[in-house]
Amino acid sequence: MEPMKCEFDERIKLFEQVCKSKNIKITHQRMEIFREIATAGDHSDAESIYQRVKERLPTISLDTVYRALWLFNDLGLIKTLGATRERTRFDANLNQHHHFTCSVCGLIRDIYAKDFDELKLPNSINEIGQPYSTHVEVRGVCLTCSQNKKQDQR
């Protein structure tokens, strides 16, 4: 299912291309960090990436990892999971619903859609675990923000 090696090389290439095109230096540290996150299919946090890269670059520091990861994110080379770079939010709406998140201002609006509620999970889910809830997250730019400016939409 996963053409590992190939995928990996492609990603490295893309990484190099993007960096060059934006005049961003490809340092040892950045390369190793990118390698690490591109290899491991997991969804690591900065700390564990730091630990793994450290094995090869013992002098690297955690803040370099953070800076690199956010840089990659800004370049569109990786993504973050969850409502990141933000505080925990709480939701008292227990009805089945979904969310629209504005990537500019952080606004979250509820979405009600029957189609979303009735999603059929793929059979492969059984190889992973026992699901008990499904939720759709739409990302975009809210009306206010897109009217204000047609600016940096990630």
Added chain:
Amino acid sequence: MEPMKCEFDERIKLFEQVCKSKNIKITHQRMEIFREIATAGDHSDAESIYQRVKERLPTISLDTVYRALWLFNDLGLIKTLGATRERTRFDANLNQHHHFTCSVCGLIRDIYAKDFDELKLPNSINEIGQPYSTHVEVRGVCLTCSQNKKQDQR
């Protein structure tokens, strides 16, 4: 679209029921905090709930708000948005994919499903903003965790 008053009263009732059944005291603070989050349809963070509750209970402290919110969450009265209570995670997989999150151990696995990729957004989305990506998050208990124990699945 939103039967406000009715919904609200129901939630308060549910709140009282659950608290009583679990021998959890319904203090002034908890009631006001719950009221606040049940009223405001938004997805507030602890700080803003704190600010709003403070208007009615000027002596309340932020940590009480946190304790109450996590309590409500554990009781199933509210939910949290995003990958909360955790660190930021990074994902190098840029292919269209979705996630299964284990609520016990925090494991995140990729899900590939055509149905998920091709979701039709409701028309109402246009009243909210300009969408550019859609992502399905399945929550559940992974095989390892459900084998280990059939324990606290939120």
Added chain:
DNA sequence: CTGGGTGCAAATTCTTTGCAGCTTT
């Protein structure tokens, strides 16, 4: 009354930043 709950202040944890020296281009 009595045990859980609150407020306060201090501690943690995760993440970011200032700065001087070091590397890529």
Added chain:
DNA sequence: AAAGCTGCAAAGAATTTGCACCCAG
């Protein structure tokens, strides 16, 4: 050589915790 990066250490932000007093049941 120049601009951009890194590592260090210290700062910041969000959230949690210890403890003595207080209040709901």
